[in-house]
Amino acid sequence: MSDSVTITIDGRNIEARPGQTILEAADAAGIYIPRLCSHPDLKPIGSCRVCTVVVDGRPQAACVKPVMDGMVVQNSTPELLQHRRNIVDMMFVEGNHFCMFCEKSGNCELQAMAYRFGITAPQYPFQFPEKEVDASHPDILLDHNRCIMCARCVRASQELDGKNVFQSIGRGFARKIGVNGERALGDTDMAATDKAADICPVGCIVRKRVGFEKPIGQRLYDTRPIGSDIEEVRA
Amino acid sequence: MGTRKIVIEPVTRVEGHGKVTILLDEAGQVSQARLHIVEFRGFERFIQGRPYWEIPVLVQRLCGICPVSHHLAAAKAMDGIVGVDRLTPTAEKMRRLMHYGQMFQSHALHFFHLVSPDLLFGFDADPLERNVIGVARKYPELAVQGVMMRKYGQEIIKATAGKKIHGTGAIPGGINKNLSIAERDGFLKEIDQMLAWCRTSLTIARDYTLEHLDELADFGSFDSNHVSLVRADGAMDLYHGNLRAIDKDGNRIFDQVDYQGYFKYIAEEVKPWSYMKFPFISSLGPETGWYRVGPLARINACDFIDTPEAEVARKDFLSVTDGQPNNITMAYHWARMVELLHAGEKIRELLHDPDLQGGDLVLKGERRGESVGLIEAPRGTLFHHYKVDENDQVTMANLIVSTTNNNTPMNRAVEGVARKYLSGAEITEGLLNRVEVAIRAYDPCLSCATHAMGRMPLVVELHDAAGRTLDRRVRD
Numbered sequence: 233m234s235d236s237v238t239i240t241i242d243g244r245n246i247e248a249r250p251g252q253t254i255l256e257a258a259d260a261a262g263i264y265i266p267r268l269c270s271h272p273d274l275k276p277i278g279s280c281r282v283c284t285v286v287v288d289g290r291p292q293a294a295c296v297k298p299v300m301d302g303m304v305v306q307n308s309t310p311e312l313l314q315h316r317r318n319i320v321d322m323m324f325v326e327g328n329h330f331c332m333f334c335e336k337s338g339n340c341e342l343q344a345m346a347y348r349f350g351i352t353a354p355q356y357p358f359q360f361p362e363k364e365v366d367a368s369h370p371d372i373l374l375d376h377n378r379c380i381m382c383a384r385c386v387r388a389s390q391e392l393d394g395k396n397v398f399q400s401i402g403r404g405f406a407r408k409i410g411v412n413g414e415r416a417l418g419d420t421d422m423a424a425t426d427k428a429a430d431i432c433p434v435g436c437i438v439r440k441r442v443g444f445e446k447p448i449g450q451r452l453y454d455t456r457p458i459g460s461d462i463e464e465v466r467a
Numbered sequence: 468m469g470t471r472k473i474v475i476e477p478v479t480r481v482e483g484h485g486k487v488t489i490l491l492d493e494a495g496q497v498s499q500a501r502l503h504i505v506e507f508r509g510f511e512r513f514i515q516g517r518p519y520w521e522i523p524v525l526v527q528r529l530c531g532i533c534p535v536s537h538h539l540a541a542a543k544a545m546d547g548i549v550g551v552d553r554l555t556p557t558a559e560k561m562r563r564l565m566h567y568g569q570m571f572q573s574h575a576l577h578f579f580h581l582v583s584p585d586l587l588f589g590f591d592a593d594p595l596e597r598n599v600i601g602v603a604r605k606y607p608e609l610a611v612q613g614v615m616m617r618k619y620g621q622e623i624i625k626a627t628a629g630k631k632i633h634g635t636g637a638i639p640g641g642i643n644k645n646l647s648i649a650e651r652d653g654f655l656k657e658i659d660q661m662l663a664w665c666r667t668s669l670t671i672a673r674d675y676t677l678e679h680l681d682e683l684a685d686f687g688s689f690d691s692n693h694v695s696l697v698r699a700d701g702a703m704d705l706y707h708g709n710l711r712a713i714d715k716d717g718n719r720i721f722d723q724v725d726y727q728g729y730f731k732y733i734a735e736e737v738k739p740w741s742y743m744k745f746p747f748i749s750s751l752g753p754e755t756g757w758y759r760v761g762p763l764a765r766i767n768a769c770d771f772i773d774t775p776e777a778e779v780a781r782k783d784f785l786s787v788t789d790g791q792p793n794n795i796t797m798a799y800h801w802a803r804m805v806e807l808l809h810a811g812e813k814i815r816e817l818l819h820d821p822d823l824q825g826g827d828l829v830l831k832g833e834r835r836g837e838s839v840g841l842i843e844a845p846r847g848t849l850f851h852h853y854k855v856d857e858n859d860q861v862t863m864a865n866l867i868v869s870t871t872n873n874n875t876p877m878n879r880a881v882e883g884v885a886r887k888y889l890s891g892a893e894i895t896e897g898l899l900n901r902v903e904v905a906i907r908a909y910d911p912c913l914s915c916a917t918h919a920m921g922r923m924p925l926v927v928e929l930h931d932a933a934g935r936t937l938d939r940r941v942r943d
């Protein structure tokens with residue numbers, strides 16, 4: 233087996249290693265494919281679909297699809313951009329995402345994605361669902377209002393922490409992150425040192441008592457859009 | 468036959484909503500005036516369950532005009548929750564700078580955008596001219612001053628809170644940034660100009676008041692108690708202090724009260740016709756215990772002002788009433804301009820203080836379950852009171868906003884004006900104007916929307932006892 237394959241993304245030839253996903257290959261080449269559920273330390277599950285690209289004419293999740301020699305990938309067609317916008321839009325209205333007083337603001341991947349996509353106000357009606365706040369853990373706050381069901385916490389707890397603190401439970405609109413079968417987070421073996429405590433892309437799982445300590449202007453996405461670190465590789 | 472009602476209702480507003488009802492007796496005389504302001508009463512419930520460190524940022528949504536006041540009052544309360552009674556010098560001075568910046572921009576905005584048209588053109592001038600556009604046309608240099616002063620204050624807020632509106636600077640136990648040398652130097656470059664403009668504004672308000680003293684003395688005026696925070700030595704202190712209450716003659720009702728126990732001194736009465744509560748001094752009872760807050764009350768209550776020019780202005784202000792408390796409603800404008808100058812002087816003092824470049828920003832202490840934060844907001848004393856459980860969630864919030872403290876006084880002011888200017892069953896243009904002017908003296912939060920609009924949209928309705936509309940007048 234050759235140790236290198238060639239694919240094209242938006243007409244550009246990219247060298248990739250066999251076994252890499254399209255997303256990984258694009259990252260290495262300095263091409264940013266938007267993503268939310270994917271995280272470099274976790275196995276991809278392809279659930280949020282923000283990373284959707286068109287591979288040889290068919291929509292695929294770039295975070296799970298392995299590269300194959302000669303693949304033709306489209307990443308930035310107007311249709312794909314619109315599709316991603318719609319997904320992010322829906323995430324905003326399906327939860328209670330009040331960026332104006334959320335401590336994750338400026339460090340939030342969902343918010344940063346909306347900025348990158350130029351979304352100022354969602355096009356769909358807000359659902360304002362009833363969600364709970366689980367503050368039972370001494371060091372970690374779980375605010376379901378802000379969950380986007382990316383399941384990063386589920387995977388981080390299993391894959392990185394060797395625990396099973398979080399599960400994805402329920403179906404459809406009632407789907408949510410559960411903790412050890414409906415008990416409160418404070419009853420689990422979650423520890424402040426767990427990787428799962430820092431993996432949330434939004435403000436759903438946050439460390440207690442440190443919110444807003446970073447001033448506006450020094451937060452992750454205050455000065456550079458999400459994905460620009462990847463794009464700088466190319467520059 | 469019973470009584471008749473006149474309703475004056477501001478119509479188009481985004482947040483904050485008010486209406487004035489004037490009750491007539493059978494003889495057609497004014498018996499009472501009621502100002503209804505619909506507040507976000509749901510807010511105290513909405514806060515419940517939220518983590519305490521979020522509150523200083525969250526409560527800013529209460530108001531689009533004075534978010535910094537809510538931010539700081541909540542942060543002061545949360546200092547108590549995290550067990551910090553004394554902030555680091557850098558944190559306290561950064562917060563003070565933020566607060567004086569807010570005071571500066573709020574007072575300047577109110578005076579130039581809302582009040583100056585009334586003063587420059589007269590209460591009876593055509594509303595089409597009596598507005599900020601009219602001022603800009605006739606007194607362009609004044610309009611520019613207003614804009615530049617507001618901007619200066621806003622830039623200070625941005626430098627201390629991170630954003631001009633809804634920033635994050637104050638956190639429980641401290642502040643999240645200091646002031647860079649570059650930021651400081653930028654402000655220092657303009658401060659002398661700002662102070663010069665403060666003096667001009669003060670002169671306008673002063674000269675106007677003295678020239679019209681006879682007319683203004685009984686324009687919606689009445690004797691009242693006054694409540695304000697004062698420093699331990701009796702100085703005016705807009706950021707922190709102890710509670711003092713005085714009566715109309717300046718006698719102390721209570722003094723140097725630690726505001727953590729404010730509820731032992733201040734009670735709130737509920738009336739069936741209003742969502743807004745009616746605070747009063749407990750020892751005096753609701754009939755006579757109501758009081759005024761804000762610029763007039765602060766100047767009346769303090770013993771002195773600790774910045775030289777504002778102190779001279781304070782003495783000048785009080786000389787009108789021979790050193791006794793001033794109870795003239797329209798004197799609020801003059802008092803407000805004394806405070807504008809004081810805020811300007813304080814900003815200058817702080818900018819020269821190297822503590823603003825310090826690095827000790829946050830302290831932590833032993834957690835408490837309950838705490839109160841008070842601040843002298845532009846419109847008056849603002850109370851924030853919270854209980855927080857062992858999971859860090861807020862279980863109780865009680866807020867008494869500045870405008871609520873001035874509830875009874877505003878009703879009195881409207882009543883006084885109506886008594887004097889209402890004739891018969893007709894709502895005249897003159898009455899409408901004067902009701903507007905009297906309410907505006909208190910700069911109520913009702914003006915959240917009118918700040919944006921530049922004037923106060925009103926509907927006036929006259930009802931008979933059966934609820935039929937006899938007369939109706941609209942200005943939008």
Ligand code: FES
Nearest residue numbers: 267278280281295
């Ligand atoms: S990032 Fe690929 S599906 Fe979520």
Ligand code: NI
Nearest residue numbers: 530532533912
């Ligand atoms: Ni307000």
